[in-house]
Amino acid sequence: MLEKQLQLIRSNNRIASTEIISQIITDFTEIHGDRVLGDDPAITTGIGFLSDIPVTILAVNRGKTMIEHQRFNGGQVRVSGYRKALRVVEAAEKFNRPVISLIDMPGADASVDSENHGQSQAIADLIDKMGALTVPNLALFVGEGHSGGALALSNANRILMLEAALFSVASPEAVAAIITTNDDVSEYLPMTSSQLEKIGINDETILENDRLIVNIKQALLKHIQELKLIPRDSLPMDRSDKFNRILATWNTGE
Amino acid sequence: MSHSPAKGTWNKCPFCHVHVNQLEWGFYKQCPHCHHYLRLTAQQRINQVVDKNSFKQLELNMTTLNQLKVPEYDDKLAKAKDKSGLTEAMVIGTAQIKSQRVMLGVMDTNFMMGTLNTTVGEIIKQLYFEAAKHKLPVVLFIASGGARMQEGIYSLLQMNTILNAKRNFDQSKQVSINVLTDPTMGGVSASFAFEGDFVIAEKYTQIGFAGRRVIETISTEKLPIEFQDADHLKQHGLLDDVIERSEMADYIGRILKLHQEESSC
Ligand SMILES: [Zn+2]
Secondary structure, three states: OHHHHHHHHHHHHHHHHEEEEEEHHEEEEEEOOOOOOOOOOHHHEEEEOOOOEEEEEEEEEOOOOOOOOOOOOOOOOOOHHHHHHHHHHHHHOOOOOEEEEEEEEEOOOHHHHHHHHOOHHHHHHHHHHHHHEEEEEEEEEEEEEHHHHHHHHHHHHHHHEEOOOOEEOOOOOHHHHHHHHOOOHHHHHOEEEEEEEEOOOEEEEEOOOOHHHHHHHHHHHHHHHHHHHOOHHHHHHHHHHHHHHHHHHOOOOO | OOOOOOOOEOOOOOOOOOEHHHHHHOOOOOOOOOOOEEOOOHHHHHHHHHOOOOEEEEEOOOOOOOOOOOOOOOEEEEEHHHHOOOOOOEEEEEEEEEEEEEEEEEOOOOOOHEEEOOHHHHHHHHHHHHHOOOOOOOOEEEEEEEEHHHHHHHHHHHHHHHHHHHHHHHHOOOOEEEEEEEEEEEEHHOOOOOOOOOOEEOOEEEEEEOOHHHHHHHHHHHOOOOEEEEEHHOOOOOOOOOEEEHHHHHHHHHHHOOOOOOHOO
């Protein structure tokens, strides 16, 4: 079952983050580069209007064709990508713009360059900044999102997931290799949209019917409008409360 | 926790494979041939860096449960407790280093490779909370293979919630010193390990996000021997310094002294 779902979300027919941008954001203006090292094509960052609200977008690209797949590194964001996201998020805070992440990434960029350029530091810095943001942030899982990189983009006030999307500590294949089971790893570890909705991580599952784009736009608007009612200084607390509530359901044996 | 080995026993250095007499490893557990260090237990680490008898462990009475009913996890936990003599992969408490009080946290690779789970995460959050409450500097000895898979997304969410606790601690304006020891990898490396006022490493430490073997299978080129080694990271500008084990207490003591409030000098 999980295998079928992986095929679906990894297929070239799966809606791409950039397609969502072009259909729900007007006046989208891309912002390139981390101003230090380069411009990572695996993540598109920029600003535009959602309805009449200016928003900041962080969108991971996986690629639909072989050429795109290569260009986007299959959605494995590199160090300069996290750095680009960080500076765009800092600007969002200055101009009081909500931040929307569109997540479709299989995991870390396992490469010599990413290690030598400080992948760990870049991910940690983005997790930290997203947690401290005094503007609302929302994450939408479009396909899969695994490990620290996905967490950096989803350390947010609200998390939304398309029906078939997955969010996990590591890719299902990597998890299976470590806990050595022939069962679907999702039988043990919650990672599907419905499982994560049950434990409070996923705030809303977005139905993948023929109104998908409308569903996405309406859900994002609804949550942004709710979050705009929270005083800016209280947004970090709202965010940490969300995650603390989830972790409070874990029995520590005390 | 620690027991002294019988006189005259030999073991093979895991790095140069030369047979070394137990006595030759010495107090700092350093190979006399290739100079690499053996990994330390939490207790050994504490003995090496804190002023004699100054460590007071903070007991938290938490037990790790296999809440997700993952196969073999109960067994692995039982074996880890047996092997390490600990209830989890981290020990915290107050201590003095060169006569200066600190909140100290030490991870132990003998407990499931020091992996980060709900309990370890909670212990680290407590460490930051206590340090802020008592206005103490934080010294963290990190050693971890990354997030513990058996607790899934609950392990992953330690990464962001620990950093929330760290930001609260930072408001106390106390210095934090993170010492990366072998190995510092994955979800630990990409969260609290690299978020400190000082991020240093013990010499010969492996540090990275993705594992060396994973990178090796994906990349076509052979990885150089120094890849992910502490000195290599320092050359790339990713660490404040790399310190020998025998110099560690002095180094930390000096940093603490440089951050003492003027009134207490
Ligand atoms: Zn040796």
